Amino acid sequence: MAYTVFMAYTVELQSVTKRFGGVAVLDGVDLRVERGSVAALLGPNGAGKTTAVKVLSTLLRPDGGRAVVAGHDVVSEPAAVRRSISLTGQYAAVDEMLTGRENLVLMGRLRHLTRASARARADELLDRFELTAAGGRRVATYSGGMARRLDIALSLVVEPRVLFLDEPTTGLDPRSRRDVWGSIAELAAGGVTVLLTTQYLEEADRLADRITVLHCGRVAAEGTAEQLKARIGGETAHLVLPDADALARAVALLAANAVSAREDVEALSVHVPTDGSAAAVRDLLDLLHAQGVEVDRLALHRPTLDEVFLALTEQPAAEQPPAERPQTLEVTR
Amino acid sequence: MTAPELTRTPGVIVDVSALVGRGLRRSVRSVDALITAILLPVLILLAFVYVFGGAIETGTRYLTYVVPGIVLICAAFGSASTGAGVNQDMTTGMIARLRSLPVLGSAVLIGHIVASVARNLLSTTIVVAVSLLLGFRPTASVLDWVALVGLLMLFMAGISALSAAFGLLVTNAEAAGAFSFVVLFLPYVSSAFVPPETMPDFLQGFARNQPMTPLVETVRGLLVGGPVAESAPAALAWAVGFLVVGVAVSGVLFRRRTGR
Numbered sequence: 001m002a003y004t005v006f007m008a009y010t011v012e013l014q015s016v017t018k019r020f021g022g023v024a025v026l027d028g029v030d031l032r033v034e035r036g037s038v039a040a041l042l043g044p045n046g047a048g049k050t051t052a053v054k055v056l057s058t059l060l061r062p063d064g065g066r067a068v069v070a071g072h073d074v075v076s077e078p079a080a081v082r083r084s085i086s087l088t089g090q091y092a093a094v095d096e097m098l099t100g101r102e103n104l105v106l107m108g109r110l111r112h113l114t115r116a117s118a119r120a121r122a123d124e125l126l127d128r129f130e131l132t133a134a135g136g137r138r139v140a141t142y143s144g145g146m147a148r149r150l151d152i153a154l155s156l157v158v159e160p161r162v163l164f165l166d167e168p169t170t171g172l173d174p175r176s177r178r179d180v181w182g183s184i185a186e187l188a189a190g191g192v193t194v195l196l197t198t199q200y201l202e203e204a205d206r207l208a209d210r211i212t213v214l215h216c217g218r219v220a221a222e223g224t225a226e227q228l229k230a231r232i233g234g235e236t237a238h239l240v241l242p243d244a245d246a247l248a249r250a251v252a253l254l255a256a257n258a259v260s261a262r263e264d265v266e267a268l269s270v271h272v273p274t275d276g277s278a279a280a281v282r283d284l285l286d287l288l289h290a291q292g293v294e295v296d297r298l299a300l301h302r303p304t305l306d307e308v309f310l311a312l313t314e315q316p317a318a319e320q321p322p323a324e325r326p327q328t329l330e331v332t333r
Numbered sequence: 334m335t336a337p338e339l340t341r342t343p344g345v346i347v348d349v350s351a352l353v354g355r356g357l358r359r360s361v362r363s364v365d366a367l368i369t370a371i372l373l374p375v376l377i378l379l380a381f382v383y384v385f386g387g388a389i390e391t392g393t394r395y396l397t398y399v400v401p402g403i404v405l406i407c408a409a410f411g412s413a414s415t416g417a418g419v420n421q422d423m424t425t426g427m428i429a430r431l432r433s434l435p436v437l438g439s440a441v442l443i444g445h446i447v448a449s450v451a452r453n454l455l456s457t458t459i460v461v462a463v464s465l466l467l468g469f470r471p472t473a474s475v476l477d478w479v480a481l482v483g484l485l486m487l488f489m490a491g492i493s494a495l496s497a498a499f500g501l502l503v504t505n506a507e508a509a510g511a512f513s514f515v516v517l518f519l520p521y522v523s524s525a526f527v528p529p530e531t532m533p534d535f536l537q538g539f540a541r542n543q544p545m546t547p548l549v550e551t552v553r554g555l556l557v558g559g560p561v562a563e564s565a566p567a568a569l570a571w572a573v574g575f576l577v578v579g580v581a582v583s584g585v586l587f588r589r590r591t592g593r
Contacts, residue, residue, distance in 0.1 A: 054429075057429075057433045058432075058433065059429060059432055059433060059591075079435055082433060082434060082435045083435050085433065086433070087429065087430060087433040088430075089426040089429040089430060090426065091425055091426035091429075092425070092426055093425065093426035093427050093429060093430035093431075094427075095355065095359070095427065097358070097359045097362050097363070098355065098358055098359070102355075102358065106351055106352075106354075106355050108337075109347055109348075109350075109351035110347075110348060110351055110352075110431070110434055110436050111337075111434070112339050112340050112344055112347055113337050113338060113339060113340065114338045114339070114340045115340075116338070117337050117338040117339075121337060138362070151426075154430070158337055
């Protein structure tokens with residue numbers, strides 16, 4: 001088979017489609033993940049992230065296109081794919097009635113390690129994920145972050161070539177989220193190819209080498225975090241003016257200087273997209289100051305996921321799937 | 334990292350034994366479920382022997398008449414809870430992970446069913462022990478005991494498999510519990526508590542031909558003596574039938590639910 005072309009990529013989707021009851025959940029998705037890199041699928045609920053991971057982990061058969069993982073086609077060689085991957089799904093796949101150590105040993109046995117080897121590996125992983133003290137306790141007593149760390153540890157009982165993490169930090173408190181991020185970063189440093197899905201731009205930004213933005217089953221954008229942010233204008237400066245008069249003058253001044261801005265009359269503020277650099281902000285303030293418009297307060301806002309999506313999906317109308325409304329009707333029927 | 338050593342035991346055996354071990358651990362730890370599985374039959378036994386028993390004419394001591402039925406209730410009720418655990422695996426991420434492993438899918442179901450049989454052998458033994466304390470005196474020979482345990486294990490596996498199928502059919506663990514009620518109620522309209530000939534005509538037909546009656550009669554014959562030859566083929570056929578149907582339906586539903 002002519003896999004040589006794809007060898008640089010450990011994970012590859014080529015115009016993959018998947019329909020559920022007439023609705024295209026994946027509508028011609030292309031994705032490439034280089035060996036040893038971390039890739040993020042970013043998108044809101046319903047974008048098709050989980051479906052993409054399920055196709056790649058052999059849990060769902062694609063309707064069209066091709067999915068190749070570690071050199072094996074997911075449709076024709078599912079067993080070979082399963083031997084190369086680990087999946088940490090959206091819902092923690094841990095047995096709450098067993099202890100953390102028992103969960104790890106069970107997984108080791110299911111990976112066909114000898115009893116002794118499964119036990120030794122369990123202890124190593126408990127240590128690595130800082131769960132040694134909790135290893136003898138039932139998972140039901142674990143915090144969300146601990147259960148999630150165990151969940152990831154379970155994926156590593158036999159180190160996979162590709163690790164799929166479906167929304168690894170959804171529902172975790174900020175501290176647990178940081179712990180999980182640390183674990184993922186460590187894995188990546190160790191050379192495991194990771195594909196993770198997330199709803200959080202910040203998470204993709206922190207962990208991923210490349211980000212694919214998924215929207216309604218299609219790839220809306222793809223690139224490094226820097227490239228994506230550049231496309232949507234980095235950070236927005238919110239300038240708060242002392243009164244309505246100052247606001248009007250500021251808006252007029254910016255317009256006259258061809259600076260795109262959006263005013264928020266109620267908050268007496270004007271929002272200006274910037275690249276987030278100090279120089280850009282200084283220029284902005286200088287421009288206003290030179291004309292006697294003094295800014296009360298200033299805040300820089302990182303783009304939220306909503307803004308990223310709005311910006312990335314504001315494509316020419318022709319690119320929007322025209323069948324969107326009838327599809328929605330079909331779902332509700 | 335220590336180099337992981339792969340076992341030389343065939344994969345299927347490792348998978349099944351690992352998942353049976355998991356099922357047994359879960360069983361031992363669901364203390365409340367285990368207590369219910371023992372306490373409920375014991376309470377029914379006490380109620381029937383000391384409250385209703387005096388008014389029921391069966392031709393023998395009522396304790397002697399009712400214990401075989403109680404044994405079957407214990408076996409059936411405990412086995413019927415299998416579906417809840419299966420359902421839990423389907424609705425949590427457990428099944429997705431197991432399915433993404435190079436593991437035989439049905440090993441999960443086998444794990445649940447085998448653990449259920451082991452758990453119910455324990456609870457049924459305890460219920461028999463309680464009935465001995467109350468004065469029940471079985472006359473079974475060693476061979477009778479062996480036949481009894483064999484039949485009960487087959488019956489437990491059958492009900493467990495049916496319950497697993499039901500657990501795969503419904504959407505949540507609470508609904509999966511509904512199967513227990515059917516199983517718990519069925520013995521009342523059988524020869525478990527009263528001879529069917531004392532029932533009204535329209536019930537007699539059902540009572541004589543439903544699975545619990547030949548099963549109760551066979552268990553009764555083996556435990557305290559009596560004709561076994563008449564009821565045993567039907568009892569065996571029902572137990573095997575439950576197992577075959579349960580396994581077949583579970584297999585289909587499991588594949589459909591985890592289908593790709």
